[in-house]
Amino acid sequence: MRTILTAALFASTLSLVACGEDTPAPQAPPPAPPPPATAEATPPPPPADTTPPPAAKPSLSDMMTASIKNVTDALNGHDPAKYAAVFAPDGVVKQGGQPDISGRDAIAADIKNLFTAFPDLKFAFSRAMWKGNMGVSTWDWNGTDTGGFMGAKPTNRPVGVSGATVAIYNDDGLIKELHIYDDQANVMQQLDPKAKKGSFRAPPTLATQIETVSAGGPDEDKNLAAGKAMYQMLDDHKVKDLCAAMASNDAAIDDYSMPVGFKGSKGCSDYINGFVKAMPDFHSQPLANQVAIGPYLVSEGTVQGTNKGPLGPIKATGKPVNLHFIDIVQLKDGKVTHISSYANGFELLTQLGVIKAPAAPSAAK
Numbered sequence: 460m461r462t463i464l465t466a467a468l469f470a471s472t473l474s475l476v477a478c479g480e481d482t483p484a485p486q487a488p489p490p491a492p493p494p495p496a497t498a499e500a501t502p503p504p505p506p507a508d509t510t511p512p513p514a515a516k517p518s519l520s521d522m523m524t525a526s527i528k529n530v531t532d533a534l535n536g537h538d539p540a541k542y543a544a545v546f547a548p549d550g551v552v553k554q555g556g557q558p559d560i561s562g563r564d565a566i567a568a569d570i571k572n573l574f575t576a577f578p579d580l581k582f583a584f585s586r587a588m589w590k591g592n593m594g595v596s597t598w599d600w601n602g603t604d605t606g607g608f609m610g611a612k613p614t615n616r617p618v619g620v621s622g623a624t625v626a627i628y629n630d631d632g633l634i635k636e637l638h639i640y641d642d643q644a645n646v647m648q649q650l651d652p653k654a655k656k657g658s659f660r661a662p663p664t665l666a667t668q669i670e671t672v673s674a675g676g677p678d679e680d681k682n683l684a685a686g687k688a689m690y691q692m693l694d695d696h697k698v699k700d701l702c703a704a705m706a707s708n709d710a711a712i713d714d715y716s717m718p719v720g721f722k723g724s725k726g727c728s729d730y731i732n733g734f735v736k737a738m739p740d741f742h743s744q745p746l747a748n749q750v751a752i753g754p755y756l757v758s759e760g761t762v763q764g765t766n767k768g769p770l771g772p773i774k775a776t777g778k779p780v781n782l783h784f785i786d787i788v789q790l791k792d793g794k795v796t797h798i799s800s801y802a803n804g805f806e807l808l809t810q811l812g813v814i815k816a817p818a819a820p821s822a823a824k
Contacts, residue, residue, distance in 0.1 A: 520673075522632025523594050527587050527669070534582040534600070537574040539567035547633040554639040555783030556806025576609075577602030577618065585666035586787075588752045590674035594626040595757050597787065597799065599663040604650055611650070618649045619662030621715045623785050623801045625748070625759060638759065640785045642716040644804030659718050672753045679751035682790050686749060686756040689788075689795075694742040696735055702727035706794035714800040716807075738764030738780060756788040762802075766811060776811045 517525070526545050533542035543563040546552075552560040552569070560569050574580060580602035588595040601619025608618070622641030626634045648659035685704070692701040708723035712730055721730045734741055741764030748759040762782045768775050784802040788795055808814045 517632070519592060519628065519630065519632060520589055523589055523626075523628055524587075526594070526626070526628070526632060526634065527584060527596065531582060531584060534570075534580070537578075537580070539571040539574070542570050543567035545634055546637070547629055547631075547635045550634050550636065552637045552639060554641075555803045556643070556809055557803075576606040577604060578606055579603050581665060583665035583667075584669045586670045586672065588672040588674075588755060588757070590750055590752045592628045592630075593750070594628065595623070595752065595787070596626070597621070597623045599665050601662040601665065608646060608650060614650045614652070616650050616652075617662050618646050620645055620660075621663050621801070623787065623799070625757075625785065638785070640783070640801035640803065642802065642804045644808055645716065647805070657718060660715065672755060674752050676753050678754065678790070681793060682754070682756050683749070683751040685790060685793050686751070686758060686788065690744055690746065690749075690758065693731070694744050696731075698728050698731050698735070701731065704793075704795050706791060706796045710794070710796050712798045712800070714802075716800075716802045716804045734762070734764075736768040737766060737770040737775075738762070739767055740764045741780075743784075754789055754791065756786075756790060758786045758788070760784060770807075770811075773811060773813060778811055780807065780810055782807050782810070 529545050530542065532538075533545070543566045546563055546566055548563060549561065550563065550566065552566055560566055580600055582598065582600040584596055584598045586595075586597040599619065599621045601617065604614045604616050604618055607613045620641045620643075622639065624640070625638040627636040629635045642660075645659050648654040649662065689701060689704060702724040705724045705727050708725075710723060710727075712721040712727060714720070714730065721727060741762055743760045743762055746758050746760040748757070750757050760783075762780065762784060764780050766776045766778050766780055782802055783806060784800060787799045789797040805814070
């Protein structure tokens with residue numbers, strides 16, 4: 460039995476060997492397919508920026524308007540630092556008859572003297588006009604001399620003046636140069652118990668609202684041309700022609716360095732002829748600045764001449780005069796309806812030798 464199985468196994472093996480010559484070799488399995496592609500992960504968005512955008516810079520006109528309010532608040536609050544803060548760090552204050560005041564510290568120290576002399580001082584703007592980086596304003600202040608003005612003993616008398624300023628602003632709305640026009644000689648007369656009533660202006664009543672005037676309008680070029688002609692007639696002493704420009708007998712001239720105003724063409728003639736008699740060679744051109752703003756013509760300059768005739772109670776001195784002034788002229792249809800003129804009589808009196816010129820202030824520490 461074992462022999463039979465062995466033979467069968469041997470035969471089977473031979474059969475397999477013989478048949479293997481015709482059987483194809485086994486094939487290698489195909490390569491595995493690549494894994495399916497996966498989409499790249501999208502990065503998360505950056506966190507949202509919650510920082511608020513910077514506030515838009517106010518317009519220059521808005522900053523200039525804010526300056527008017529800050530000045531009012533500072534003067535009525537008797538706050539020298541707040542007043543000085545409306546100026547650029549290197550800001551300058553210029554006033555005829557006075558040394559320039561430069562820098563915030565010196566400006567604060569100077570205005571503090573006013574608060575010391577008049578502890579109840581009150582202030583108000585009456586008009587504010589804008590053109591470009593220039594602001595022109597008129598204003599009034601009043602108070603009581605209980606602290607002593609310019610080093611003198613207190614008189615307890617009421618005082619006050621009307622004035623005008625030209626402010627030149629920088630791009631940040633700070634004043635880089637301020638020109639002040641008011642009559643300190645009038646204050647001195649108000650404090651003088653010997654001064655005759657009617658020889659000086661009484662303290663003004665403060666305005667309760669501000670007239671605001673913006674540049675623009677069809678009459679500005681016409682008003683500027685009329686102004687140039689007027690000041691040429693003034694320098695040529697053509698009094699009759701000049702006074703013909705007064706709109707009516709109600710047209711007024713208020714020179715705040717004089718005790719009374721003038722009206723109509725006759726008042727205009729009396730006013731200008733007074734200058735001609737006191738200074739036969741007087742002239743005002745070239746002007747330092749002249750600009751039309753709405754219905755107003757603003758002119759800054761100096762009256763120059765030689766004092767060869769009496770000037771009020773003052774006899775002729777023969778001395779030269781160089782008096783800073785500003786005129787604010789209101790026009791309608793090319794005619795003058797009102798003139799406001801401001802100058803510092805203190806400057807005139809020092810040039811004529813009537814009073815001693817003030818010493819330059821010491822540098823602020």
